[in-house]
Amino acid sequence: MGIIPGCDKLVTNEFYDTTTIIDTIRDSTCVDFCHSDVNNTMDIARRQWENSGHAMTDPYSLRIGSDEASACGTSCHSEEGLLRSLGETASNDNFLSEIGCITCHAPHTTWDFSVRDTTAVTLADGASFDYSADTSNICAHCHRLDFKAGDYTLLGVIDPTWRVVAEHSMGDADLLAGVGGYEFSLPVDDLVHSHKDTAGCVTCHQKYAQGFTLGGHSLSIVSEGDLLADACNQDACHAGDVDATYMTDRQAIVASLIDNLKSRLIKLGWLDDSGDLDTSAIIPVGGADSLGALYNYFFMRNDGSMGMHNFGYDTLLLQRSLDYIGAAPPPKR
Ligand code: HEC
Ligand code: HEC
Numbered sequence: 001m002g003i004i005p006g007c008d009k010l011v012t013n014e015f016y017d018t019t020t021i022i023d024t025i026r027d028s029t030c031v032d033f034c035h036s037d038v039n040n041t042m043d044i045a046r047r048q049w050e051n052s053g054h055a056m057t058d059p060y061s062l063r064i065g066s067d068e069a070s071a072c073g074t075s076c077h078s079e080e081g082l083l084r085s086l087g088e089t090a091s092n093d094n095f096l097s098e099i100g101c102i103t104c105h106a107p108h109t110t111w112d113f114s115v116r117d118t119t120a121v122t123l124a125d126g127a128s129f130d131y132s133a134d135t136s137n138i139c140a141h142c143h144r145l146d147f148k149a150g151d152y153t154l155l156g157v158i159d160p161t162w163r164v165v166a167e168h169s170m171g172d173a174d175l176l177a178g179v180g181g182y183e184f185s186l187p188v189d190d191l192v193h194s195h196k197d198t199a200g201c202v203t204c205h206q207k208y209a210q211g212f213t214l215g216g217h218s219l220s221i222v223s224e225g226d227l228l229a230d231a232c233n234q235d236a237c238h239a240g241d242v243d244a245t246y247m248t249d250r251q252a253i254v255a256s257l258i259d260n261l262k263s264r265l266i267k268l269g270w271l272d273d274s275g276d277l278d279t280s281a282i283i284p285v286g287g288a289d290s291l292g293a294l295y296n297y298f299f300m301r302n303d304g305s306m307g308m309h310n311f312g313y314d315t316l317l318l319q320r321s322l323d324y325i326g327a328a329p330p331p332k333r
């Protein structure tokens, strides 16, 4: 009985005697749901999470406790940051930790593994991201742009403030919702948004799992050449049409549009030879449409899905950018 009263005390924080110990331990949601001698749900979630970007030490070994953590926004790059942004008083004496279990869950409050926050998220351009039906809103707290195209295209120059656009890669929610790109003041038919309202982040990235490296809490769709086809091939979605070739063919189309645009922008002297920004230079460029093409290049390039979040929107805006730059070349610097 040595350990049990301790656990009981932790769980209920109430006075106990032998009878309540037995009652509480047997009925405890904690014990039923999380810990059992025949069920490994927690270990499975943890081993998948270990293979996710959220547990990766590359970004965090640099960022935890460093200036970079604040520069990129602690609310997206640490557990404590997100909790604080949700109004919790999370503090670990300024030690920031990676995006772990209690970033998304509050099991000692809710007594289950529901997501701790399911409210809709307002995107930078004002659109509401509401995929609460599949619990994806929590993802959009972090995986969204915190700037608008106009903040940059109206500057009239390419200068060091563009660094955020050039290096940040979190517009997943905006792309999925079909907003956030520079649209050249032309209408965008809603039909291009093939995934809008049909699938949230969790439906594709997490609902299905294959082992520890595909789907589930790994959140990976592709791993070492394997594809989480179950997620794409749900009846209401691609119903069996998607395999690795289907996906890589489309990703290749987007990649080649991006490459094409990159070459044009390099020729104009707006990007260095590797397609990145010279963050020490100030280049006068002028028109919003020219800068819009540059903006779209970074937005689409930095989205790790290569068109999979919104193939229609990516290809439309990349093509518009190419047409604009091709037809009326803006002045060289
Ligand atoms: C990025 C957010 C996020 C993180 C981090 C996270 N989870 Fe989850 N988890 C979810 C979502 C979303 C669901 C699905 C919830 C639903 O359908 O209500 C879920 C579901 C679960 C479930 C229910 C069964 C299942 O696997 O779907 C368990 C158990 C669970 N998580 C445990 C964990 C553990 C343990 C960790 C840490 C190792 C963790 N989670 C980290 C988002 C997260
Ligand atoms: C607290 C903020 C936060 C939340 C909530 C969050 N993420 Fe992340 N996510 C990140 C950060 C930060 C990274 C690491 C990106 C980097 O620096 O490379 C990341 C990485 C990822 C990656 C791997 C990217 C890569 O380049 O390998 C995927 C996929 C992903 N997240 C999906 C999701 C999904 C799906 C959800 C919702 C269930 C979610 N995330 C919730 C912040 C968050």
Ligand code: HEC
Pocket (backbone or CB within 6 Å): 136, 139, 140, 143, 172, 173, 174, 176, 195, 199, 200, 201, 202, 203, 204, 205, 221, 222, 303, 304, 305, 306, 308, 309
């Ligand atoms: C329609 C299915 C679908 C939806 C919905 C979806 N994704 Fe993706 N996502 C993909 C595919 C497919 C890829 C490409 C995977 C690859 O090539 O590695 C991807 C790639 C990513 C990547 C880059 C992963 C990497 O390894 O570089 C991140 C991060 C990501 N998605 C986050 C999200 C977030 C956050 C949401 C919700 C706002 C979301 N996704 C919604 C299908 C989806």
